[in-house]
Each structure stands twice: as structure tokens, then as C-alpha cells.
Amino acid sequence: MEGLLIHALLRELAPELPAQNLGLAFPDEGSLALLLKGRSGRIFNLVLRYRPPSPSLVLEGGTLLGEAKTPFQRMLQARMRGPLLAAEQLKLDRVVFLRFAGEKGFVDTPPSTLVLEATGRNANLLLLDEAGRILGVDRVITQEVNRYRELRPGLPYTPPPPYEKLDPRTLKAEDLRLLLGRPLKEVVRHVDGVGLELMRELARRAGLTPETPLDEAALERVFQALKGLVEDPALRTALTEELRAKWAEEEKEALRKPLLEALERERKTLLARLADYQRALDRLEEAAALRQKADLLLARLKEVPKGAEKVVLEGFDGKPVEVALGPTVSPQENAKKLYERARRLEALAERALDLIPKTEAKVQALEGEMARLRQADLAELLALTRKPREGKGSKVGLRYTSPSGFAVWVGRNAKENDLLTRAAHSEDLWFHAQGVPGSHVILKVEGQNPPLEDLLFAARLAAYHSKARGEAQVPVDYTRKKHVWRPRKAAPGQALYTHAKTLFVEGTLPKAVAEE
Incomplete structure (x- = not known):
């Protein structure tokens, strides 16, 4: 949720404050609904969705229900008492402070502040006391995850890092x-x-x-x-038709540009190799001259002074030839080194003769691919952009086919887990054995709802490729890939996820499994 959208909502809420707090509801583990009665008498819900990756703050009518489901939600139910006095935003950042007055009673409830950090994948919800110390937090953040600040009970609250941007409310x-x-x-x-x-x-x-x-x-x-x-x-x-056409063309160019740049880098590399091969051919004459000097040294051994750095000998055609020498070795050793240099140059030239036509063919193929790419439509460019990039040699991860024909990817180590999860479509299904180290498994459905047998197939692969292999009942969580993310500064293969469902399967390979 973006800063100006939050600002507009708080502007709508402001005339109703202070608002009477009629109670809390918790529709799910990542949501809080605060039932309020505003100064105008209007009754409404202020709904906070505080779990990644899509937190939000909205005003809703009607009645929302739900008991506290987590220890943190039970703390909110006990400590967030009294009217809502103020709702403030940190600059135009996605950070909101909701200040409650507290409540007098047999046991007084002191004032408190609820902090919503609607910051995408780093979203969080915290409850602070009057002094700004953290009473509770939905997701504890340690220094290992974030060096700038820790978020855990007992510590003073530190907001996200400061920044400098133009304020659209006051800019000229x-x-x-x-x-x-x-x-x-x-x-x-x-x-x-x-x-x-x-x-x-x-x-x-x-x-x-x-x-x-x-x-x-x-x-x-x-x-x-x-x-x-x-x-x-x-x-x-x-959008107007003209503007829609411009946007579509820009989207194509934005997709086309990195693809063309990658091909152009490869083309330049091949052209540089061709230049090297041509230089190797050009040095064949140098190889012939080196052989001639070596032959001459062996033929005129007696004319070579001992310890000389160079010598001028009469060539086979009667013309003088200057030969550079290593003064610490014999004329025979000098001749041997000249022959070796000549052989290296000849080998490079021979290799160049073999590689030049192959490299020229690759350059021609690349230029053809670049020409086709310049003419590609949006659908072709999207397909090329979404295609997983695989390194040379073997594929990344294990590949299987589910009973209904969907591709299934399985990471074999932390790096492959990270690469496969990042390469997956946002609507693919992601599987992982619950609570134990194991493989990330991707069921390539791209938004489709696969049959149960495919879900069980992928879940058993996740169970088998985990520390729970061989167990009779393994809980395996699965969710859409868009609900999976790698925490900041976390090692490859580490992941957090939401919106998960759980299947219980055997920790053995599915029957008739077929690896591609």
C-alpha cells in the first residue's frame, strides 16, 4: 500500500477522531479489525492487514468477526483499550501510528500505540507503551536479519531508516x-x-x-x-487509445531491451574471439621466422659465442640474421625454445582455422536472433522473459512430471532452492516439508487449480527430499509462489511464506515417478 493512499485514508478518518473503541476482531492470523464509533455517530471498521507481502489499511462497513488466534493478537485484545485518539503517518511513508487513550477500571489499562508498518515484504505490526517501548510484535526482527534496528519486546521502537524525498503536499x-x-x-x-x-x-x-x-x-x-x-x-x-498504444510499445521495448543487450554482449564476445583468431593466423609468418632462426643456430653452433645475448649469423640465403639468445643456456637449448614457440604459434593458427567458420556461424545466428527479437510482439517477448534461464550443462534441480502433466521442479541444495523459487511464476505452487530442512518444490501450474493427485505428488516429493524422508506422516505446506519471499540478508534457500495449506503425506517417492 503506497504512502499517498494511506494519507488519503487517514484524512477521511480524521474528522471521526477521537473515536470510541467498540472492540477488536481477528478475521485471520494476519488481520485486525478495530470496530469504531466516530464523533459523527458513524460505526465502521478500521481493518489492518499486517502480514507480507501485501499489507493494507482500509475502512470497511459491516461486521467482522474472529477470535484472537496468536499470542500477539491476545495481547492486543488485552492492551488496546480506550478511544482511538489519533492516527498519524510517518511523513508519507507506509508507517502508521494509532494512539489509544487507555481505560480506567478495577485494573487500569495504560495508553498504548499500535504501529502498522505496511512495507511490503517487511510488513509488521507492533504495540508500544507510553514510553515508546515495544510490548509485543507480530514478527520479531533480530540484528542477524536487520543491522539497522531490532524489533523485539522490551526494546525502544526504532522506525524504518530516514530518507529525503519531495513532499507532494507542499512541493512547488x-x-x-x-x-x-x-x-x-x-x-x-x-x-x-x-x-x-x-x-x-x-x-x-x-x-x-x-x-x-x-x-x-x-x-x-x-x-x-x-x-x-x-x-x-x-x-x-x-486510458485513451493513443496512450494505450504508447504504453504497449514501451512495455515491449522494456522487455526487448535487456534481451537485446544480452545478445549484443555475446556478439561482442564472439567478435573479439574472431579478432584473436585472425591475429593467430597473422603470426604464422612469425612462426616460420622462428623456425628459420632455430635451424640457423643448429647449423652455425661453432659461430655462437658462449654467454652472448644475441648473435648475427649468415642466413641460408646469404643475408645476415640477428638471433636473440638466452645467455645462461646453450645454443641447442635456445634453438629448442625457438622451435617450441613456433609450434605454439602454429597450433594456435591451426585452431583458429577450425574455429573461425564456427564462430562466424554463431555470430550470424545471433544477428538473426536479434533481428527476430526486434520484430517480436508482446506475447513472444513475455514468453522469452519468463523462460527460466538454465546454466550450461545439467539443468538446475530435478525435474518431474505430475500425473496430469504439469512440470515439477525440485531443488537439491540451498542455491538451487533459491534459483528455482525465484524463477517460478508468481502463480505456481510452492511446497516445503513443515518444520524441517528440505527441498523447495515447484508445481508449474501458473494460476491453474491442479487435481488433488498432483498436489499429493508434489507434496510427497517435498517430503521425500527433506529430513523427514521415510516417515509415515509428513506435514507439507504449500502456497502460491507470490506468497513466498527471502528475508533481507538471509542465506540462499531460506524463505518465509504465508497463505499456506497443509497436506499430510508419506515421506517416500510417489509411485511411477518419472524424472525428466
């Missing part, structure tokens, strides 16, 4: 001049509260595309669109 037109000549998408780096989705919305409103280099006129349009975005950041999807 001239403040945007730092974007002059740059593409519109650079606004994400320089303007607070604007992420990728709002950048695209800004482009729609300004009638530009994300890749448009900004001139003076475009900057003015962006400035006006930013002001409108602050007042109403609601996302829309309508």
Missing part, C-alpha cells in the same frame, strides 16, 4: 526540475508517497507514459497531476 513546480530530461518513472525515487501503482496513475492523469522523458511542458502536467493525486489518489484504469 520548480521543485520538479530535477526530473527534467528524465523518464516519468523516476518520480518514484524523488517524490514521497508515490510507488509504482501511483506512478502509473500519475502517468494516466498527465497523459504521458512511464518512459516519457520530461520536458518543460510535461513537467507542468506532472505537477498538476501530482496535486490532483494528493487530493484524490484513487487508482483508475481508463
Whole structure:
């Protein structure tokens, strides 16, 4: 959830504060619904979804139910008492502070502050006391994970690292001049509260595309669109036909560019090799001259002074020939070294003769591929971009085929687990044996809902390729790959995940398993 969207929601909430706290509900382990009665008498839910990868803060009507499901949620139920006094945002960052007054009673409940960090994959929810110390946290963060700050009970709360960006609520037109000549998408780096989705919305409103280099006129349009975005950041999807065509073309170019650059790097490497091979051919004359000098040394041994660094001998054609010598070795040894140098040059030339036509064919094939790539449509480019890159030699990981024909990938070590998970489609299914070290298993369904037999097939592979191999009942979690992420600074193969379901299977290979 982006900063300006949070700002708009808090602006809508502000007239209702302070609001009476009517109670909490917990629809699931990663959600909190706070039932409020505002100053106007309106009753509504302030809903916090605080688990990665898609946290959010929304106002909803109706009735939401759910008992506390985790120790942290039970703490919230006990400590978040009294009216909601204020809802504040840290700059336009995705960090919100909800301040509660506490409650007088037989046992007083002191004031507290709930902190929502709606920061994508690092999302979290914390409860602070009056002094700003952490009472509880949904996800404990240690120094091993984040050197900048620790988030665990008992420590003072430290917000995310500070940053400097333009505030769209107060900026002037001239403040945007730092974007002059740059593409519109650079606004994400320089303007607070604007992420990728709002950048695209800004482009729609300004009638530009994300890749448009900004001139003076475009900057003015962006400035006006930013002001409108602050007042109403609601996302829309309508595009004119002309703008839709421009966006489609830019999307194609954005996909095409890295593919062409990779092919061009390979082409330059091959051309450099061709140049080396040609130099090797050109040195054949040098090899012939070295052989002639070696022959001459052996024929004129008596004319070579002992310890000389060079000697001038009469050549076989009667002309003088100067020969450089190693003064510490005999004329015979000098001749032997000249023969060896000549043989190396001749071997390089012979190899070059063999490799030049093969390399030229590779260059020609690459240039043909680049020409086809320049003419490729969006569907072809997407297919090429999503195609997993495999290294030379054997494939990354084990490959199987499920009973219904879906591909199944299995990592064999931490590096392969990391590579396969990153290469998987966001809607593929990811499997891992619960609570034990083991392989990451990917069922390549790309959003489809496979039959149960395919799920069990992949789950058994995950159980077999884990520390639970051979056990009768192995719990295996599975979820869409988009709900799996690697924590910051974590080692390859380590992963966190949400939205998981669990299957119980035997820790043995499925029957009739077929590895590709």
C-alpha cells in the first residue's frame, strides 16, 4: 500500500477522531479489525492487514468477526483499550501510528500505540507503551536479519531508516526540475508517497507514459497531476487509445531491451574471439621466422659465442640474421625454445582455422536472433522473459512430471532452492516439508487449480527430499509462489511464506515417478 493512499485514508478518518473503541476482531492470523464509533455517530471498521507481502489499511462497513488466534493478537485484545485518539503517518511513508487513550477500571489499562508498518515484504505490526517501548510484535526482527534496528519486546521502537524525498503536499513546480530530461518513472525515487501503482496513475492523469522523458511542458502536467493525486489518489484504469498504444510499445521495448543487450554482449564476445583468431593466423609468418632462426643456430653452433645475448649469423640465403639468445643456456637449448614457440604459434593458427567458420556461424545466428527479437510482439517477448534461464550443462534441480502433466521442479541444495523459487511464476505452487530442512518444490501450474493427485505428488516429493524422508506422516505446506519471499540478508534457500495449506503425506517417492 503506497504512502499517498494511506494519507488519503487517514484524512477521511480524521474528522471521526477521537473515536470510541467498540472492540477488536481477528478475521485471520494476519488481520485486525478495530470496530469504531466516530464523533459523527458513524460505526465502521478500521481493518489492518499486517502480514507480507501485501499489507493494507482500509475502512470497511459491516461486521467482522474472529477470535484472537496468536499470542500477539491476545495481547492486543488485552492492551488496546480506550478511544482511538489519533492516527498519524510517518511523513508519507507506509508507517502508521494509532494512539489509544487507555481505560480506567478495577485494573487500569495504560495508553498504548499500535504501529502498522505496511512495507511490503517487511510488513509488521507492533504495540508500544507510553514510553515508546515495544510490548509485543507480530514478527520479531533480530540484528542477524536487520543491522539497522531490532524489533523485539522490551526494546525502544526504532522506525524504518530516514530518507529525503519531495513532499507532494507542499512541493512547488520548480521543485520538479530535477526530473527534467528524465523518464516519468523516476518520480518514484524523488517524490514521497508515490510507488509504482501511483506512478502509473500519475502517468494516466498527465497523459504521458512511464518512459516519457520530461520536458518543460510535461513537467507542468506532472505537477498538476501530482496535486490532483494528493487530493484524490484513487487508482483508475481508463486510458485513451493513443496512450494505450504508447504504453504497449514501451512495455515491449522494456522487455526487448535487456534481451537485446544480452545478445549484443555475446556478439561482442564472439567478435573479439574472431579478432584473436585472425591475429593467430597473422603470426604464422612469425612462426616460420622462428623456425628459420632455430635451424640457423643448429647449423652455425661453432659461430655462437658462449654467454652472448644475441648473435648475427649468415642466413641460408646469404643475408645476415640477428638471433636473440638466452645467455645462461646453450645454443641447442635456445634453438629448442625457438622451435617450441613456433609450434605454439602454429597450433594456435591451426585452431583458429577450425574455429573461425564456427564462430562466424554463431555470430550470424545471433544477428538473426536479434533481428527476430526486434520484430517480436508482446506475447513472444513475455514468453522469452519468463523462460527460466538454465546454466550450461545439467539443468538446475530435478525435474518431474505430475500425473496430469504439469512440470515439477525440485531443488537439491540451498542455491538451487533459491534459483528455482525465484524463477517460478508468481502463480505456481510452492511446497516445503513443515518444520524441517528440505527441498523447495515447484508445481508449474501458473494460476491453474491442479487435481488433488498432483498436489499429493508434489507434496510427497517435498517430503521425500527433506529430513523427514521415510516417515509415515509428513506435514507439507504449500502456497502460491507470490506468497513466498527471502528475508533481507538471509542465506540462499531460506524463505518465509504465508497463505499456506497443509497436506499430510508419506515421506517416500510417489509411485511411477518419472524424472525428466
